[in-house]
Amino acid sequence: MTEVTPSLGAGAPRASPTRPLATLPRPRSVVTDLAIHPLTLRLLTALLLFGGWEYAGRLPVSPAFPGFIETMGAVAEMMADGSLPQALLVTLEPLALGLAISAFLGIAVGVGMGLSRTTEWLLAPPFIIMQAAPLAALIPLLVFAYGIGLTAKVLVVCIMAMPVIVLNSYGAIRQTPASLVEMGRSFLGSRQAIIVKIMLPSASPVIFAGLRLGSAAAFIGAILAELLITPTGIGDLITYNQAIAEYPKMYAAIFSVIVLSVLFIEGLGRIEAMIFRREGRTA
Amino acid sequence: MTAMATRERASTDDAPIIEARAVSKIYDGGTEALNDITLDFPRGKMTTLLGPSGCGKTTLLKIIAGLIPATSGEVRVSGRPVTGPGPDRAFVFQDFALMPWASVLRNVAFGLELRGVDQAQREAVARRYIGEVGLAGFEDRHPHELSGGMRQRVGLARALAVDADVLLMDEPFSSVDEQTRRKFQEDMLRLLSVEKKTVVFVTHSIEEAVYLSDRIVLLSRRPSRVSEIIEPDIQRGDDPDAIRRHPAYLDTVESIWQGLKRYLD
Amino acid sequence: MKMWGYRVPMMASLVVWIALWEIVGQAGAALVLPPFSSVLVRVAEIVPTPSFLTALAITGQAYVLGTVISIVVGVPLGVLMGRSVVADRLLLPWVNIFLSAPLSALVPVIMVLFGFGNTTIVLTVILFAVWIIMLDARAGVRGISRSLVEMARSYGATPWQAFSKIYLWAALPEILAGIRLGCIRAVKGVIIGQLLVSIVGFGRLFEIYSSNFLMEHFWALVLTLFAFAFVIAEGLGYLERRVEYYAASRN
Numbered sequence: 114m115t116e117v118t119p120s121l122g123a124g125a126p127r128a129s130p131t132r133p134l135a136t137l138p139r140p141r142s143v144v145t146d147l148a149i150h151p152l153t154l155r156l157l158t159a160l161l162l163f164g165g166w167e168y169a170g171r172l173p174v175s176p177a178f179p180g181f182i183e184t185m186g187a188v189a190e191m192m193a194d195g196s197l198p199q200a201l202l203v204t205l206e207p208l209a210l211g212l213a214i215s216a217f218l219g220i221a222v223g224v225g226m227g228l229s230r231t232t233e234w235l236l237a238p239p240f241i242i243m244q245a246a247p248l249a250a251l252i253p254l255l256v257f258a259y260g261i262g263l264t265a266k267v268l269v270v271c272i273m274a275m276p277v278i279v280l281n282s283y284g285a286i287r288q289t290p291a292s293l294v295e296m297g298r299s300f301l302g303s304r305q306a307i308i309v310k311i312m313l314p315s316a317s318p319v320i321f322a323g324l325r326l327g328s329a330a331a332f333i334g335a336i337l338a339e340l341l342i343t344p345t346g347i348g349d350l351i352t353y354n355q356a357i358a359e360y361p362k363m364y365a366a367i368f369s370v371i372v373l374s375v376l377f378i379e380g381l382g383r384i385e386a387m388i389f390r391r392e393g394r395t396a
Numbered sequence: 397m398t399a400m401a402t403r404e405r406a407s408t409d410d411a412p413i414i415e416a417r418a419v420s421k422i423y424d425g426g427t428e429a430l431n432d433i434t435l436d437f438p439r440g441k442m443t444t445l446l447g448p449s450g451c452g453k454t455t456l457l458k459i460i461a462g463l464i465p466a467t468s469g470e471v472r473v474s475g476r477p478v479t480g481p482g483p484d485r486a487f488v489f490q491d492f493a494l495m496p497w498a499s500v501l502r503n504v505a506f507g508l509e510l511r512g513v514d515q516a517q518r519e520a521v522a523r524r525y526i527g528e529v530g531l532a533g534f535e536d537r538h539p540h541e542l543s544g545g546m547r548q549r550v551g552l553a554r555a556l557a558v559d560a561d562v563l564l565m566d567e568p569f570s571s572v573d574e575q576t577r578r579k580f581q582e583d584m585l586r587l588l589s590v591e592k593k594t595v596v597f598v599t600h601s602i603e604e605a606v607y608l609s610d611r612i613v614l615l616s617r618r619p620s621r622v623s624e625i626i627e628p629d630i631q632r633g634d635d636p637d638a639i640r641r642h643p644a645y646l647d648t649v650e651s652i653w654q655g656l657k658r659y660l661d
Numbered sequence: 662m663k664m665w666g667y668r669v670p671m672m673a674s675l676v677v678w679i680a681l682w683e684i685v686g687q688a689g690a691a692l693v694l695p696p697f698s699s700v701l702v703r704v705a706e707i708v709p710t711p712s713f714l715t716a717l718a719i720t721g722q723a724y725v726l727g728t729v730i731s732i733v734v735g736v737p738l739g740v741l742m743g744r745s746v747v748a749d750r751l752l753l754p755w756v757n758i759f760l761s762a763p764l765s766a767l768v769p770v771i772m773v774l775f776g777f778g779n780t781t782i783v784l785t786v787i788l789f790a791v792w793i794i795m796l797d798a799r800a801g802v803r804g805i806s807r808s809l810v811e812m813a814r815s816y817g818a819t820p821w822q823a824f825s826k827i828y829l830w831a832a833l834p835e836i837l838a839g840i841r842l843g844c845i846r847a848v849k850g851v852i853i854g855q856l857l858v859s860i861v862g863f864g865r866l867f868e869i870y871s872s873n874f875l876m877e878h879f880w881a882l883v884l885t886l887f888a889f890a891f892v893i894a895e896g897l898g899y900l901e902r903r904v905e906y907y908a909a910s911r912n
Contacts, residue, residue: 245622296493298481298560300510392496393539
């Protein structure tokens with residue numbers, strides 16, 4: 114099955130980790146406890162990664178590789194002069210538009226596929242193919258048909274984000290527990306009531322997870338659109354600074370967009386947890 | 397058994413409320429689940445369908461509920477043929493079928509919600525039945541916060557709340573542990589003496605069947621036929637524990653067991 | 662879905678889509694969409710050509726190398742994460758970050774560091790594929806039921822026996838699922854890498870075709886590529902289904 118399989122929600126860590134196996138009981142001291150505390154380890158890895166980055170930057174391997182500190186300096190500089198926030202906003206425009214359209218259309222189509230066998234028959238194969246296929250290959254085509262403006266970029270975001278949203282919504286509806294539907298029928302629920310009161314609420318966690326995956330794909334699409342079509346926003350900062358060999362600024366731009374996307378998707382995850390925690394369900 | 401005669405009988409008190417006539421069920425793919433079942437279910441009594449696993453007792457129950465159609469034959473409830481689910485029958489599910497996103501209150505009120513009863517009224521009814529099944533105080537909890545036994549009480553309360561004539565229960569206690577199960581059986585007896593409903597109960601536990609029912613229908617292995625009908629001669633007085641030591645109870649259990657043993661591999 | 666009483670397989674709806682494509686193409690309704698039949702003809706035409714075969718070799722090579730490295734690195738790391746709390750806490754945040762980060766943003770960095778050649782492409786493939794392989798391998802190991810572990814120990818299995826005879830198989834459905842998803846992402850990675858580098862392989866061909874408005878060639882390439890991706894996905898899906906029979910009852 115494609116990335117829809119809920120039990121293997123690609124990219125979604127399980128809400129409550131179980132204890133992993135094979136850890137034998139060991140005498141624990143305060144120092145050990147502190148050392149393996151999640152926060153310590155997170156700081157440690159951050160230190161390692163950024164420290165390694167800084168170290169690698171100082172190696173005389175390539176002039177094109179600024180260290181961590183240098184890059185952070187460039188970030189601060191670009192934040193101060195406004196170029197970074199502005200670029201992020203420009204990039205956000207096709208992203209937000211494309212994501213909104215994909216979410217709206219994608220959920221509608223997915224739910225439609227879940228409810229109607231004919232729609233499923235007609236639409237499932239194209240979307241399954243789209244999920245597996247490298248849709249980025251179609252970008253030059255979109256440029257051809259729609260030029261280099263906002264439309265093309267929004268469309269790029271859409272083709273990247275829609276398949277996973279559609280397939281998740283479709284799978285979620287199809288996997289409504291049969292006994293819940295039967296229960297609805299036994300209490301004389303109309304078809305509409307069963308869809309609205311049973312199927313949609315039952316499907317929400319997986320649909321939400323699909324939105325999260327779709328957002329990640331949307332970010333990739335937005336960046337690709339800028340790198341391949343016309344550079345604006347962050348893509349512009351990246352290519353421009355690359356062209357004039359201002360590597361700290363180039364890396365700063367990349368760093369900031371990655372942080373943005375991680376925060377956005379993490380934020381979605383938090384909202385998801387908040388909504389569904391009360392019910393004891395997580396995707 | 398003409399239609400005329402059946403309708404005449406339906407108006408008298410001891411007329412069967414449910415009549416199954418020559419009911420057969422063959423699933424797509426050829427599995428013959430039921431073979432020519434003809435049965436009556438007396439009003440106000442609890443009848444249990446008992447038999448080995450896979451013998452079609454749940455199938456028959458769902459046909460009576462109107463959830464699946466019979467391949468041939470007919471079922472009438474209060475004289476009217478069954479063509480689908482109806483307000484005169486309420487179903488209690490083996491796996492509880494609770495909506496995890498809804499509170500206990502909403503789950504219990506759900507049958508009424510689907511009928512368009514307004515919120516204040518249905519919540520009042522729901523609260524009453526939540527109290528009756530012993531879950532007072534849990535109205536705002538969600539199913540994941542409840543034990544298996546408590547979840548089934550919610551399912552039961554929901555079925556009671558719609559005030560149907562007939563309660564159809566599909567192995568309702570099979571997903572809970574033994575102690576809870578026993579408690580349930582005792583509570584069931586008490587509840588039914590108050591509620592005065594007709595109950596059709598499916599179980600594979602002989603003791604449960606004899607403990608609870610007025611009438612036990614033994615179904616043979618698939619394709620099911622009615623093998624035997626037993627009416628245990630047990631006085632259900634005030635002491636629920638006494639029943640389990642009653643000689644009639646023990647004898648009935650034993651004789652049913654001997655009869656069913658033949659069907660085991 | 663049933664038509665006139667006969668069960669029609671799902672993929673048959675593609676026939677409808679292809680027919681639609683043909684009609685639209687023949688009518689000349691969309692400039693960028695030539696009729697399906699002529700695209701098909703082009704496929705037969707360009708596949709044997711040297712430029713296509715070279716592109717295929719370059720792309721295929723980068724893909725296979727990148728995917729193999731991703732599996733060889735990803736599965737053991739994922740298993741490690743599943744077994745060791747420390748490794749898990751060290752690595753999991755990063756795996757999650759890289760799974761949701763727009764990896765295409767990192768490709769320019771790789772390009773800048775490693776040039777415009779094959780190394781960049783291979784690294785892009787690894788960047789796209791390795792995280793999901795790690796995550797699913799970890800999930801497979803963490804999902805091994807405690808009773809299986811206790812069973813292994815109570816029957817005196819050596820660590821190697823336990824791993825090769827029990828744990829590997831118990832975790833296999835998830836590991837395979839991760840590999841399948843990783844292979845799919847690797848295809849996207851190799852194409853995105855080549856589009857951004859656009860000097861080698863299929864990326865170059867796409868560039869040439871689109872800038873010269875050779876729409877039939879373009880679609881022929883797209884079709885070939887998509888078919889390839891689909892075959893990989895289904896092939897691995899088949900493998901996955903072979904072990905699926907025990908996946909549900911591992912407890």
